[in-house]
Amino acid sequence: MTKSLDVIAIGNALVDVLSHADDAFLAGHKIPKGSMSLIDAAMAEKLYATMGPAVEISGGSAANSIAGIASLGGKAGFIGKVAKDQLGQIFRHDITSLGVEFTTAPAAQGGKPTGRCLVFVTPDAQRTMQTFLGSAGDVGPDDIDAEQIKRAQITYLEGYLWDTPLAKKAYIKAAEIAHKAKRKTALTLSDKFCVDRHRADFIDLVHGHIDILFANEQEIIALYEARNFDAAVEAVRGKCEIAVLTRSEKGAVIVTKSDTVTVKAQPCAKIVDTTGAGDLFAAGFLFGLTRKLPMAECGRIAAICAAEIISHVGARPEVSLAKLAGLS
Amino acid sequence: MTKSLDVIAIGNALVDVLSHADDAFLAGHKIPKGSMSLIDAAMAEKLYATMGPAVEISGGSAANSIAGIASLGGKAGFIGKVAKDQLGQIFRHDITSLGVEFTTAPAAQGGKPTGRCLVFVTPDAQRTMQTFLGSAGDVGPDDIDAEQIKRAQITYLEGYLWDTPLAKKAYIKAAEIAHKAKRKTALTLSDKFCVDRHRADFIDLVHGHIDILFANEQEIIALYEARNFDAAVEAVRGKCEIAVLTRSEKGAVIVTKSDTVTVKAQPCAKIVDTTGAGDLFAAGFLFGLTRKLPMAECGRIAAICAAEIISHVGARPEVSLAKLAGLS
Numbered sequence: 275m276t277k278s279l280d281v282i283a284i285g286n287a288l289v290d291v292l293s294h295a296d297d298a299f300l301a302g303h304k305i306p307k308g309s310m311s312l313i314d315a316a317m318a319e320k321l322y323a324t325m326g327p328a329v330e331i332s333g334g335s336a337a338n339s340i341a342g343i344a345s346l347g348g349k350a351g352f353i354g355k356v357a358k359d360q361l362g363q364i365f366r367h368d369i370t371s372l373g374v375e376f377t378t379a380p381a382a383q384g385g386k387p388t389g390r391c392l393v394f395v396t397p398d399a400q401r402t403m404q405t406f407l408g409s410a411g412d413v414g415p416d417d418i419d420a421e422q423i424k425r426a427q428i429t430y431l432e433g434y435l436w437d438t439p440l441a442k443k444a445y446i447k448a449a450e451i452a453h454k455a456k457r458k459t460a461l462t463l464s465d466k467f468c469v470d471r472h473r474a475d476f477i478d479l480v481h482g483h484i485d486i487l488f489a490n491e492q493e494i495i496a497l498y499e500a501r502n503f504d505a506a507v508e509a510v511r512g513k514c515e516i517a518v519l520t521r522s523e524k525g526a527v528i529v530t531k532s533d534t535v536t537v538k539a540q541p542c543a544k545i546v547d548t549t550g551a552g553d554l555f556a557a558g559f560l561f562g563l564t565r566k567l568p569m570a571e572c573g574r575i576a577a578i579c580a581a582e583i584i585s586h587v588g589a590r591p592e593v594s595l596a597k598l599a600g601l602s
Numbered sequence: 603m604t605k606s607l608d609v610i611a612i613g614n615a616l617v618d619v620l621s622h623a624d625d626a627f628l629a630g631h632k633i634p635k636g637s638m639s640l641i642d643a644a645m646a647e648k649l650y651a652t653m654g655p656a657v658e659i660s661g662g663s664a665a666n667s668i669a670g671i672a673s674l675g676g677k678a679g680f681i682g683k684v685a686k687d688q689l690g691q692i693f694r695h696d697i698t699s700l701g702v703e704f705t706t707a708p709a710a711q712g713g714k715p716t717g718r719c720l721v722f723v724t725p726d727a728q729r730t731m732q733t734f735l736g737s738a739g740d741v742g743p744d745d746i747d748a749e750q751i752k753r754a755q756i757t758y759l760e761g762y763l764w765d766t767p768l769a770k771k772a773y774i775k776a777a778e779i780a781h782k783a784k785r786k787t788a789l790t791l792s793d794k795f796c797v798d799r800h801r802a803d804f805i806d807l808v809h810g811h812i813d814i815l816f817a818n819e820q821e822i823i824a825l826y827e828a829r830n831f832d833a834a835v836e837a838v839r840g841k842c843e844i845a846v847l848t849r850s851e852k853g854a855v856i857v858t859k860s861d862t863v864t865v866k867a868q869p870c871a872k873i874v875d876t877t878g879a880g881d882l883f884a885a886g887f888l889f890g891l892t893r894k895l896p897m898a899e900c901g902r903i904a905a906i907c908a909a910e911i912i913s914h915v916g917a918r919p920e921v922s923l924a925k926l927a928g929l930s
Binding site for chain 2: 294329586592
């Protein structure tokens with residue numbers, strides 16, 4: 275394949291298992307609300323047994339962003355590892371049916387199953403995630419195809435994969451290839467708890483390898499151990515080319531060395547499930563960048579994408595985002 | 603287990619694979635809109651490859667009804683065959699997490715995979731289904747536990763399973779056990795096309811083995827090859843104890859030997875996906891019967907259940923139907 279790509283992402287290839295739960299369920303299992311934690315196969319099985327009826331939808335943070343870019347009309351690729359099982363088939367079907375290039379070899383038969391993320395949606399529409407990585411955690415440097423990275427305007431990395439050493443090596447390799455080819459790199463910090471686990475590493479990564487950083491308010495404050503959001507904004511300014519800082523219903527702030535652009539949140543009639551809000555905000559913003567749009571317009575598209583995803587269960591768009599954003 | 607059951611159902615153990623499609627997609631594949639057809643593994647694979655991104659949710663007509671009865675607070679059981687694979691685990695988890703008794707042995711390893719129903723939801727909220735039965739079609743007389751049937755007030759049968767001869771035998775066996783134990787039997791005709799395939803058999807079944815019949819307008823007209831709905835009402839009157847005839851937004855008509863009770867449809871702000879409307883209407887009605895409620899009240903609960911299911915994607919309730927119907 276020689277076609278150019280707008281964005282290629284490396285991330286956890288996961289199927290989300292979404293169900294409704296109340297705060298008491300989370301408290302009973304000692305799971306902090308709003309967090310993402312990694313769990314092993316045994317814990318996943320135990321937790322699933324106590325979980326209510328669920329819906330399975332392809333997920334994974336960066337993969338959700340890539341689905342969003344495809345829905346906006348962008349040319350996208352994904353690098354991640356599924357197993358040769360039914361959940362792996364589901365993940366592969368869903369992402370390729372959007373026209374996304376997904377050529378990573380699946381894990382060898384008989385090994386770990388395809389990863390899944392147990393998502394508990396509380397009545398306040400917050401999501402709490404317990405992830406069994408399975409084969410997703412085995413993405414490594416060998417899965418990085420230099421030619422594919424070079425074909426993409428932006429290589430997008432998901433902070434969650436920092437939890438697995440092999441994936442970390444894959445990221446650094448991809449970022450270095452991208453930069454040598456004069457391409458851009460982008461990263462989402464993914465989760466406050468993920469930042470807490472990898473603060474020093476993330477600072478090195480952001481300051482050394484990343485052009486475009488996505489973080490929400492809690493994550494950017496955690497990264498710099500800042501006393502408040504404004505302090506975090508000044509801490510990140512100039513450390514990477516663009517920092518896109520999301521603040522839920524307060525919209526977002528785009529920080530460059532010399533500018534600060536404020537983006538309003540889009541109205542959403544009823545917030546059903548916030549799973550994927552950050553992923554789709556990133557999708558919209560990155561798509562805008564690949565089209566050389568002004569920052570404020572990138573932010574507007576991003577906010578529209580995020581508003582669509584929180585209006586229903588699941589982190590993959592249910593309508594054409596290109597139409598929704600008035601781009602087609 | 604010796605606990606009594608309100609309803610036990612025999613049906614196809616299927617996982618729904620739901621996606622949005624337009625009329626052109628159906629026309630291109632020569633699939634009649636609103637129908638359910640059986641397809642083989644090869645066709646399922648081919649069709650899935652052309653299908654857009656999907657959501658996986660446990661389904662199966664009678665299984666959806668049973669999930670509804672459990673959500674209403676009823677004690678329910680299900681008989682159906684899954685395989686020992688990931689989709690089978692999903693089906694088992696979802697139904698047992700509702701407290702439903704599901705003890706049917708899974709199919710032997712290495713055989714057919716768990717069945718799935720590819721559901722295409724068109725912009726008019728209609729659903730068109732292409733079902734690969736897989737292991738679901740292998741439910742047979744050996745899966746009928748006489749003691750379990752005797753413990754249930756009502757044994758509920760899904761017409762769709764009439765497409766497989768082994769399942770038909772299982773049905774007749776279960777109906778005979780139920781009647782010998784002075785229990786009631788219920789049947790849904792499932793689908794106009796299913797009625798066309800099995801008209802004579804269904805008439806024998808309804809007139810000989812069934813106490814409570816569920817059918818929509820098209821199905822009951824097809825069963826008696828009647829000239830219109832009113833003629834079909836008179837054709838079915840007295841042939842079984844209760845005939846529950848649903849008419850979408852026109853509500854439903856409950857027909858007994860001496861009475862005709864009209865039930866209004868419940869308002870639904872936005873009809874998103876009609877998958878499962880009939881299944882959940884049956885759930886509400888059967889639940890009411892097990893509580894010895896008057897026909898009109900059974901119909902009211904039924905209409906509330908149907909309105910909930912068409913307000914979202916998927917055929918399993920997303921909220922407590924007991925709360926919604928003011929029963930808890």
